[in-house]
Amino acid sequence: MEDTGRTTHTAVALMELRKRILNGDFPGGTRLFEVPLAETLQISRTPIREAMSRLAEEGLLDRLTNGGFVVRSFTFADVLDAIELRGVLEGTAARLAAERGVTPEGLAQMQGVLARLDSCFGASSDDVDFEAYSDLNAQFHAILVNLAGSVVLQREIDRATRLPFASPSAFLSDKTNIDIFRQSLHVAQEQHRALVSAISSREGTRAEFVAREHARIARRNLEYVILENPDLIMRVPGLGLLNS
Structure with a gap:
């Protein structure tokens, strides 16, 4: 034992x-x-x-x-590649889910998390519950991968998202409650809705495109920190490992 x-x-x-x-x-x-x-x-x-x-x-x-x-230490290019890889893999998962079709239960689960994500937004654009959104966002992405029905793809996505800055919620901790990140969540939530719509309509190409664009939000947030506001690096988990 x-x-x-x-x-x-x-x-x-x-x-x-x-x-x-x-x-x-x-x-x-x-x-x-x-x-x-x-x-x-x-x-x-x-x-x-x-x-x-x-x-x-x-x-x-x-x-x-x-x-x-x-x-380990990482270069800026390493981080961009990790985020790009996640987008490619999640795009494939979204396409497979749409093309293979999902059960009513699976779709309902995704829609339920989507509704709970909506509740994280307050009356103003600046009013966002980062902690709740982060947890629910992770659930949403886990459901997306599961709906693809591929053990191989699940394993590779798990591997790609082990690095903290490549995970779907890399920029969503309380420490990263930064104005531009809050604004990006509204775009991300619209993309969540578009993903659910594409998967339920069995539109594989559209689902893949939306998922890949969704990952690019993380890339834009990263570029904002590294290229424009490097003083924020220590507020994003894992970016302290970047080579100067």
């Missing part, structure tokens, strides 16, 4: 290390050592090692040839 205590310690170490990496506490290129981390987190070395292995699978750490791990 699996050691429940060790599993719990691994989960704690994983969450803490991931948070510190994304917060920029460990800049790209930093080598992580088991002993000091174990002492700092007051967890034994084995869960620390297992957590670092998981983070390497997520793409946040690199394994060194002589053993150990180092925090």
Whole structure:
């Protein structure tokens, strides 16, 4: 049987290390050592090692040839490519869902999340519940991928969105409650509606186009931060890993 205590310690170490990496506490290129981390987190070395292995699978750490791990760093082009890849894969998922057809239950589930996303918007354009929207947006995208009915596609999308800045909710945490990001949510919600419409009408080409355009919102938000307002970088999870 699996050691429940060790599993719990691994989960704690994983969450803490991931948070510190994304917060920029460990800049790209930093080598992580088991002993000091174990002492700092007051967890034994084995869960620390297992957590670092998981983070390497997520793409946040690199394994060194002589053993150990180092925090990955990324270029601006890397981030753009990751977002572009997600758009391509989600576009394929949307097209397959539309062309293969979805069950009434699946469509109703998507429509239900869409309605709840609408409730995140207040009376004014600046009044948006970022936390609720972020959670529901993640649910919407998960349903979209599931409706495609492809285990292979699901696996590849999971892989592509492991990097924090490539996930559908990369710019939707409370820390990123920035005016231009709030404005982009209104466009994103219209695209959500268009996706549901295209899938329910079995319009595969339209569904794919909307999904790919949807991912480009994240690209525009990224360009706004990196190219126009670099002082905001530390407010977006994961961008502290970018090479200067």
